[in-house]
Amino acid sequence: MAYFPMMTDLSGGETLVIGGGEEGTKKVRVLKDFGARVTLIAPEAREEAIREADRYARRGFETADLDAAEWKLVVAATENRELNRRISEGTRERRIPVNVVDDPELCSFIFPAVIRDGDVICSISSGGKSPYVAQLVKEKVRGCWPEGIGRINDRMGEYREQAKREYADREERRRFLRERLTELLNPGTGTTGFTTALLHGGEAFPQGGTLPPVAQVNAFRYERMEDLERVFEHRQAGYAYSRIGNPTVTAFEQRINALEHGQGAVACASGMAALTAAILAVCRSGDEIIAGRGLYGGTIDLFHDLEQLGIRTVFAEKMTGESIRPLITEKTRLVFGEVISNPAQQVLDIPSVAAAAHEAGIPLFVDSTTATPWLIRPLEKGADAVIHSSSKYINGGGNAIGGIIVDGGKFDWNFEKHTALAEFRKFRRRAFMVRLRTDLWENLGGCMAPMNAFLSYIGCETLGLRMKRICGNAAALARALAGMPGIRVNYLGLEQHPDHALAGSLMNGFGGILNFRAGSRERAYRIINALKYAAIASNIGDVRTLVIHPASTLYIRSGVQEREAAGVYDDTVRVSVGIEDPEDLIADFRRAVGAGG
Structure with missing residues (x-):
């Protein structure tokens, strides 16, 4: 059978699942995920299926059930092939789409393997021949699935409305939308990727240099006083004095x-x-x-x-x-x-x-x-x-x-x-x-x-290369620290962080800074002093991992209430994560935490 791939809206639609075993439970769950109202009919059913379904009738199927509502679709998930065949025939007579589990010959539609992020849905089907093939392809596709594509899709929906308002010409709308999508997929400058834009931004330097020359001078010489006057008056482009x-x-x-x-x-x-x-x-x-x-x-x-x-x-x-x-x-x-x-x-x-x-x-x-x-x-x-x-x-x-x-x-x-x-x-x-x-x-x-x-x-x-590595290292170190005794980690990338969802909706990652509480100032100092690869320094954003005790340094002029409002306590250790190999960083902190007692 040649199935036509299409999407349909099940939101609020009435659907019927007959059979409450493992397969029936899966189908109830899938239908609920897509907003359908589910009626389940089965003499016996799993607790999960009963809980997920909107209505449950603890009995066998009757042909009259097919006329009980305007069903969007019906699923036959019983282990009785004759009953499944009867359900299939009844639905086809009534022109109701039907899926019979593990029997594609009796189906008028099939459930594909699905990858979903928000409103972006990828459906993969083997035409009912081999669900294992569909699952294999699904895993392959998942491996190259664009991160955050659901959020990107939402943003593109907004851009589409903007394009309709601002561009009468269809080609102009398409160009605008292509550029916006490229920017969202590659957080950079314009229609190119971030690092490509940095390296090939169109700057032209003297004598064909690939970098700007260093004008290490105080002042700039002019042949005519009139020209320097115009530069000072901002009527002519040029430089007069390096302070300005x-x-x-x-x-x-x-x-x-x-x-x-x-x-x-x-x-x-x-x-x-x-x-x-x-x-x-x-x-x-x-x-x-x-x-x-x-x-x-x-x-x-x-x-x-x-x-x-x-x-x-x-x-x-x-x-x-x-x-x-x-x-x-x-x-x-x-x-x-x-x-x-x-x-x-x-x-x-x-x-x-x-x-x-x-x-x-x-x-x-x-x-x-x-x-x-x-x-x-x-x-x-x-x-x-x-x-x-x-x-x-x-x-x-x-x-x-x-x-x-x-x-x-x-x-x-x-x-x-x-x-x-x-x-x-x-x-x-x-x-x-x-x-x-x-x-x-x-x-x-x-x-x-x-x-x-x-x-x-x-x-x-x-910057792009470093930030990608730093954010990955920070996430790995935060997860490792969270499992160490007596350590309370504060990092945006951890799902339990109160701002995790907000950060995910706004940004392309969760940053390279984390902090943790060690239990006491004394223990914090012992941990800091025991670190081998993390340098004790009052800076952030370095390629090297840096640590500091902020209460005794950066917030030394602040009162206790002001410090705590900024998330700084006597036992707080701030870590600016670098680009070292993550295994070495984690091992270093694990050893230092152990040495801290």
Whole structure:
């Protein structure tokens, strides 16, 4: 028999299963998984089948049962071939699709082997000849099944509606959708994969160089004074002084801006310099910021320092749209959060927070240092600006301090509210970036050094490779630590983590930072000191695994309540996982935990 492959909607449809043994139970379960209402008829049935079915009749089949409802389909799963034949004939007379278990000659449809992720369904059939062949093919297909394809499909559904609204031409719609699908399957820049885009981004350097030259100079020479004047007035492209612009730094800015799909970027001397410049560009004395409690210790310290400038921070217990709405006042000028808080491992619900902030005419700035563009592009989720400490994962080698701000260029600034940008109102949605570039940033003096820009440019070329390895190592180490005595692990990649599902819906992975509680400060120190491969250092995002006791270092200026709100306790150990062989890392931590007592 030549079966035609098709999909049908069983949601709420009435289906009949006759027979409550092993096969009948399987069919009840499958039908319920796809939203059908199931009536089960059998003299005896397994408890699971009875529990799953919507109705159960403890009796034998009667021909009148086929007329009891408008059945979408019928399954005969009895061990009586004559009864199965009678059911098949009765359903065919009534034009009801029927499946007879293990007897394809009596079937008008068959159950395929199924792989499913959300609404993406792959059905594999042997035409009823050999379920074992179908299962074999299923396992082969599962091996190359795209990770997260259900989530990607949901996003493509949204893009399809967008394409209908924005493109009248069918070919333009197809091109748009092909590009979006490629981006989702390969988290990179544009229509190519992430690392391909990094290595072949279209930059052209002098003399055909494959890397930008290092302009390790203070100033740039001009033949005519008129040209230098125009550069200072921003009427002519060029460089005058490396504090306010440098070609090596520009190359790095363009690379990260492309990765984040932004509208402009400014590189700074450090991550903290970038955060400070971003805040001061939009906030003045008397203004307020809303931020989450579980922030990096240096960021919390900065917010306290800003109080001396008259800029107050209101801390939210949880960074969701629902939690921040009551905190918004007439003085609120900015909402700030970390995409993955360090080390608390809390995930910022960017879409809901952005929606709540935008309702009030307030931008959302995010620190995506621990996530990186490989895991998520916050601008595409609703954030208005992204900040990175490029010293961490972007650089990757632990050899260059730096930071960068990327502007989405889409926020509709209210210049009556954001008076810090009032002078730049003519630039409208570009006002924030223009103020940073031409005013605040160059006057603060927090520029990135050319050599640091060069090292970070080189470092980020392997970002995708490193992040894939780091995330895999972190997951393996977290699972191993969770099974060690006296250790409580906090890592987003573990299913029991409260933000695991949110992280999975927003990001391409779960990051490379984890922390664990050892039971006491003394034991934490013993474990740290016993490690062989993990270096004791106050950094993250290195290719090497790094550990630290955050309470006595990064949060030394914070009180107990502030530390605990950030997920830092006296016995907390933070681990920034590197790219070492996972077996060696796990063995090292297992030995150190044992030595810690």
